[in-house]
Amino acid sequence: IGGVNQSLEGLQSQFGEHRVFDTGIREATIVGQAIGLAMRGLRPIAEIQYLDYLLYALQLMSDDLATLSWRTMGRQKAPVIISTRGHRLEGVWHSGSPMGMIINACRGIYICVPRNMQKAAGFYNTLLKSDEPALVIEPLNGYRLKEQRPSNAGQFTTALGESEILHSGTDITLITYGSSVRIAQEAIQLLDQSGIQVELIDLQTLIPLDLNGCVPQSLKKTSRLCILDEDVPGGASAYIFQQLQTQYNIYSLLDAAPVFISAKAHRPAYGSDGDYFSKPNADDVYEVLYAIMQESNPQRFQ
Template sequence: MLDIFQQLKSELPQLDEFMSQQIRALTQHPALLLADIVKLGRQVYFRTAGHDSPARDRLKAWLDKELEQAKDYYHKHFFADMPRSALNVPIIPPTYSENSPLKNGYEILNTFFDRIFEKYPHVFAFGEDVGKIGGVNQAFAGLQAKFGESRIFDTGIREWTIMGQAIGMAMRGLRPIGEIQYLDYLIYGLEPLNDDLATLRYRSDGQQKAPAIVRTRGHRLEGIWHTGSPMGMLLNAIRGMYLCVPRNMVQAAGMYNTLLQSDEPGIIIERLNAYRLKERLPDNIGEYTVPMGMPEILKEGTDVTIVTYGSCVPVAEEAIGLLEQFGISVELIDVQTLLPFDLEGVIVHSLAKTNRVVFLDEDVPGGATAYMMQQVLEVQGGYRYLDSEPVTVTAAEHRTPYGSDGDYFAKPNAEDVFEAVYRLIYEAEPDRLPPLA
């Protein structure tokens, strides 16, 4: 670096004083670190912008090399860089036949877990009420009697311990599914996920792994302590884990199967209000997978793209039915996983077609919708396709009040989505639609 600086000083006499200062900073530093050298080099590179100099070309080549090496040295083993990554699990779609029965959502999961516990003797499940009664939503009903109390068992009411037990079992080569009864309670077990599980592979330089699966349920239903959707909190706390947000139990089962075939940890948040909704049981339950980081286009459209997940998918579908009465064509995308997020640019490709986007969920304002917006507009470069401002539709800032009325007025509903999309289209094309007000 000193040689490069001296060459720059010689080639750019108009910057003689500046380069002399940088040379002194380089040679007189009491305890020079690589970061100090790179910092000085980058500042010199900025200052010499617009100057044609072979030494500046040398400086750029040196900086590019060091920054690339630092990226590999300091950022590797954080996410999805192992042979048994969830991203490498083969995609097997669910299959159906004329005889595929309609089942309640919890029965879909119950059948799936039955197959999985039969297939993998190293899979365990535990949590509050998971064992004897089969879980508060019955996904493990009858399975403790079939597979034994050592594999499916109850725990005390302490989420920290449940998560710690899952991490320890996973590090010993087992495949634990640690259940947090409701998403609202995950905050009590968040610290070991944040400090230990999400960082394990990174801080051990890829030498350790703990492929624990955290099972929980959340989003809308009723009850102030049972209907939370603090996705922004999770997004900022568990980088290094997968965050899966299935829209139904068929998708949830596929996500469990994907994670079970990988060596990486993840959280799957089932829809609290979908356990008794009817779904067709796939013929290949226990075999099909759902890809991580791959959104699914549920409905194609041309006027606007709605990006959502989980319990807000049916909300968006209801709103689309209302919007179609006014000739508004909506493309609906289910992100499926928030971590990782849309690895192949499905959403930005849709935005390039519709030129308008609405991000919908039931986190607080500025929560996961802000994250999705940043990913699409900044990371994917979607800003260049916008013809209208991007819109977010979220829940209120407070917790959901008790009762069905509380759910309607505190969580985003189909009418909220309708108004947001309608006003977006009306602003762009006022001659196309009658004014709402």
């Protein structure tokens, strides 16, 4: 026991089989069991192997979990935390990022999209103190990267709805989340060499979204916007822009049309190079952002 990526290895022997146990590999059953446990007063963390497989449980999440408090006028609650991992890795079945579909179906559930495992741990600590259901989507390729383990891993928290500026700049605001943050950081290193200063913002959560107003404050400096994600065109990036426009009227802060970088309009191809051809990479981000600056100053950026 320990989960598909062994992130829970050793927990059953440490805490006992009544607190840590296997289920059948049927996503609807896993979420249904978690809802039942939560309604009886427990705080279950239900693991779904990969984000692609969350779709098999989407009806329960949308119809039952997300609506429980509303349907009962707050008399019942189910603080379920659904833990999964997704975005880029390799293969058609393990690299999906159907965020637009999930967002639209799961209003009423927090959706957390940490860029690394430290941020994910902070979300779990935050959500275990909450009475609301939540979905945490860990970056799948993070299991192949080393991170420093915090000394207070069981105590520190990551705030919901607070975007974070990871790189300051004055030319373009680049918004993203999850595994795409690392891609954006790689592109920014290249853009720095070309004299383009990018302000990188990690949204961290999609529901709620940028409650601290990080994006409009950035756009007041840059007046240019690019949204990067791994969903198909018209997916999560469209939701992000709509939310920001509704909350902050960001279009009035722009001197150029907003630009969107997404995955291709198909599932990731088979093989280790499938993500390279299906998902945005650092070169894609560089070319798009360079073109934005070239349009505004063609003499400087030829």
